[in-house]
Amino acid sequence: MYEAFYNLKRGPFEITPDPSFLFSTKRHNEALAALYYGVRWRKGFVVLTGQVGTGKTLLLRCLLQLLKQSKDVAYAYLFSSRLSPTEFLQYIVSDFGLPSAGKNKGELLFDLCNFVVNRGLKGLTTVLIVDEAHHLSAEALEEVRLLTNLETAEHKLLQIVLVGQPELDDKLDSVKLTQLKQRIAIRSHLEPLDHEETKGYIERRLRLVGANSHAELLFPATTIAAVYRHSRGIPRLINTVCENSLLSAYAKQLSSVTPEIVDEVARDFRLNMVRPAEVEKLAGFDEIDLQRAARILLDLYASMHKTLPRDTEALTVAARVRQA
Numbered sequence: 001m002y003e004a005f006y007n008l009k010r011g012p013f014e015i016t017p018d019p020s021f022l023f024s025t026k027r028h029n030e031a032l033a034a035l036y037y038g039v040r041w042r043k044g045f046v047v048l049t050g051q052v053g054t055g056k057t058l059l060l061r062c063l064l065q066l067l068k069q070s071k072d073v074a075y076a077y078l079f080s081s082r083l084s085p086t087e088f089l090q091y092i093v094s095d096f097g098l099p100s101a102g103k104n105k106g107e108l109l110f111d112l113c114n115f116v117v118n119r120g121l122k123g124l125t126t127v128l129i130v131d132e133a134h135h136l137s138a139e140a141l142e143e144v145r146l147l148t149n150l151e152t153a154e155h156k157l158l159q160i161v162l163v164g165q166p167e168l169d170d171k172l173d174s175v176k177l178t179q180l181k182q183r184i185a186i187r188s189h190l191e192p193l194d195h196e197e198t199k200g201y202i203e204r205r206l207r208l209v210g211a212n213s214h215a216e217l218l219f220p221a222t223t224i225a226a227v228y229r230h231s232r233g234i235p236r237l238i239n240t241v242c243e244n245s246l247l248s249a250y251a252k253q254l255s256s257v258t259p260e261i262v263d264e265v266a267r268d269f270r271l272n273m274v275r276p277a278e279v280e281k282l283a284g285f286d287e288i289d290l291q292r293a294a295r296i297l298l299d300l301y302a303s304m305h306k307t308l309p310r311d312t313e314a315l316t317v318a319a320r321v322r323q324a
């Protein structure tokens, strides 16, 4: 809509992960290298985590582009991971191009192992990639563990890449999954961008769509500082804020996006509602805070009922506060 007005070839801040827009921060580079070399060196089991919107799926798409260049690689790419173990195996088997309909779990596992071992014997690489892996159930992760056992004396035969939000780290750290955790060969983590990177990120996107000399006019340094403040360097939020700010500047027929416009957009998107420091404060509620909160609730309860609750009820209320 605003493209012609700002002399741009296309929208610079679309939120679908497009590898041609990759902005190579040190962390993104390292994470992509870890994914790629983990697969190519047949390390077996690679994990990438990062908070929402930091570029994990984008990196996976970059990885797929790299892998597609090699004729000796076959991969299954699974991105909807809220699946039962059988559905999980069914999906993988059919993504590798094998028949899966009507097969039970044992048959699926048998076919998959056969496929992987046969490829391994021919020196070919087989990869299983699971995005959104934090949604995998403990049962599905157990299937993953079984698949990591496919190996020769030198190599893992199936390369497994799990990608997900930080809950995936928590799942893998759980006692139940110790065996799986011990098999992780490479683990990397994406962080939001810092201020300088946010600047580079915005400028690169603008340049890629044709804003060369006027990139700085469109998003001056003070505007970028406002974008960074509100997005906290999370790429998806940077895109949302910039896209909507551009639209708003266009509606006002301005040649520049101003910091005030960015503030307004952030307000509309309620980006200021919970600041990270407050989130940390909430998460860091210590024992005394909890006891105080429980006391307040008990007082309230007592005043409502005009009597003090019995000890057991008091404990229940306190326990609920503790869980909250």
Ligand SMILES: Nc1ncnc2c1ncn2[C@@H]1O[C@H](COP(=O)(O)OP(=O)(O)OP(=O)(O)O)[C@@H](O)[C@H]1O
Binding pocket: 014, 015, 016, 017, 018, 021, 022, 023, 024, 025, 028, 050, 051, 052, 053, 054, 055, 056, 057, 058, 059, 164, 165, 235, 236, 239
């Ligand atoms: N390094 C980067 N260079 C260019 N664009 C990026 C980069 N990192 C993230 N983005 C962009 O940010 C948006 C969110 O990225 P992506 O969908 O990959 O995040 P995610 O970590 O997979 O999020 P989620 O946890 O919600 O799945 C996309 O538009 C993506 O293109």
Ligand SMILES: [Mg+2]
Binding pocket: 056, 057, 058, 131, 132
């Ligand atoms: Mg994603």
